[in-house]
Amino acid sequence: MEPLAEMQTRHRREERDLQARVTQKKKSATKKTRKGVNSDCEDLERQLKERQKQERASREGEATASGIQGSESDASTHEDTPVQTTREKEGIAITLQGTSIAEVASENGQPKKRNRAKERLTKRAAEQEAAVEEAKKEAANQPDPKAIERALMLKEFKVNGLVEKVIRPDGHCLFSAVADQLSQAGIPLGPDAAGDMKEDQRYKVVRKAAARYIEGHPDDFVAWLDEPLDQYVDKIRDTAEWGGHLELLAxxxxxxxxxxxxxxxxxxxIEPDLKGSPEPEKIWLAYYRHGFGLGEHYNSLRKAP
Incomplete structure (x- = not known):
């Protein structure tokens, strides 16, 4: 049997060790984790008190049953007797937040600390992975707008006897597509077009033509603009600003x-509606909302051979 003095000394040491652990846990707690940490600390204190109480009661019961009152010589004898106490040298089982875990004692007598930060990271990573997988499943069940749009466009091409000439998606696609259509129809691009102008530069002439018309007919356009007319005209003429319905009308x-x-x-x-002008030539464009990575896009449509 463990001598009473040694048991009392051990109990005091365990209480000091536990108090140090509790203090450290509370210092490292955040506002979100403080409630759980306090609960854990209360559990640890309660379990230690109950175990020590059981040890004292067990020792008193054994001493009474054997009739041994204990003397210095008896204590010396008992020191040499290998008795296993309630606290096993290999480790103790404690309950934290309803989960039973084993904390193996380290060399200095302190139990190994549970790495809560690592557990939270592992849990969060698992949750994120599950969310990604769920999103993939949902996306797989959604219709593909790009494929739907392409199927409808191909149907329209066939009905109208057209084939598509893909225009580079660089911000100038509307003007490049119109330039291609005008060239196919034999319509001069205008005085700004040089005879040796390369195909990929013809959009510049068409941009200037659109800007010139908008600038010369402000009453037809200013009500649709969110900025001063002169700033808008400069962007259409000199930058890669996307063109839309206003530019097509011009x-x-x-x-x-x-x-x-x-x-x-x-x-x-989109009809010119110009009084006294000859019958307008018809040109064709394809407009995509989903088919190209940059967003809205125009291609040129030519008559099928």
Whole structure:
């Protein structure tokens, strides 16, 4: 049997060790984890008190049953007797937040600390991986707008007897597509076009033509703008600003052409409506919302051979 004095000394040492652990846990707690840490500390203190109480009661019961009152010589005898106490040298089992775990004692008598930060990171990584997998499943079940749009466009091409010339998606696609259509129809691009101008530079002439018309007819456009007319004209003429319906309208009137724009599920016509002008030539464009990485895009449509 462990001598009473040694047991009391051990109990005091265990209480000091536990108090040090509790203090460290509370210092490292955050606002979010403070409640759980306090609960853990209360569990540890309660378990230590209960175990020490059981040890004292067990020792008193054994001493009474054997009739041994204990003397210095008896204590010396008992020191040489290998008795296993309630606290095993290999480790103790404690319960933290309802989960039973084994903490193996280290060489200095302190139990190894649970790495809560690592556990939280592992849990968070598992949750993120599960969310990614769920998103992939949902995406797989969603219709592909790019594929749907492409199928409808191909159907329109066939109905109208057209083939597609892909235009580089560089911000100038509308103007490059119109330039290609005008060249196919034999319509001069304008006075800014040089005879030896390369195909990939013709958009510059068409940009200037659109900007010139908008600048010369402010009443037709200013109500649709969110900025001063002169700033808008400068962007259309000199930058890679995307063109849209206003630029198509300006080009339709500049070149006296009817522009048919095939798009997802139908076609849009932009007519010049110029009184006293000859019958307008018809040109074709393809407009995509989903088919190209940069977003909205125009291609040129030529008559099928």
């Amino acid at each position: 080009l339709s009137k500049t070149y006296n052409v009817e522009i048919s724009v095939l798009q997802n599920g139908g076609a849009q016509k």
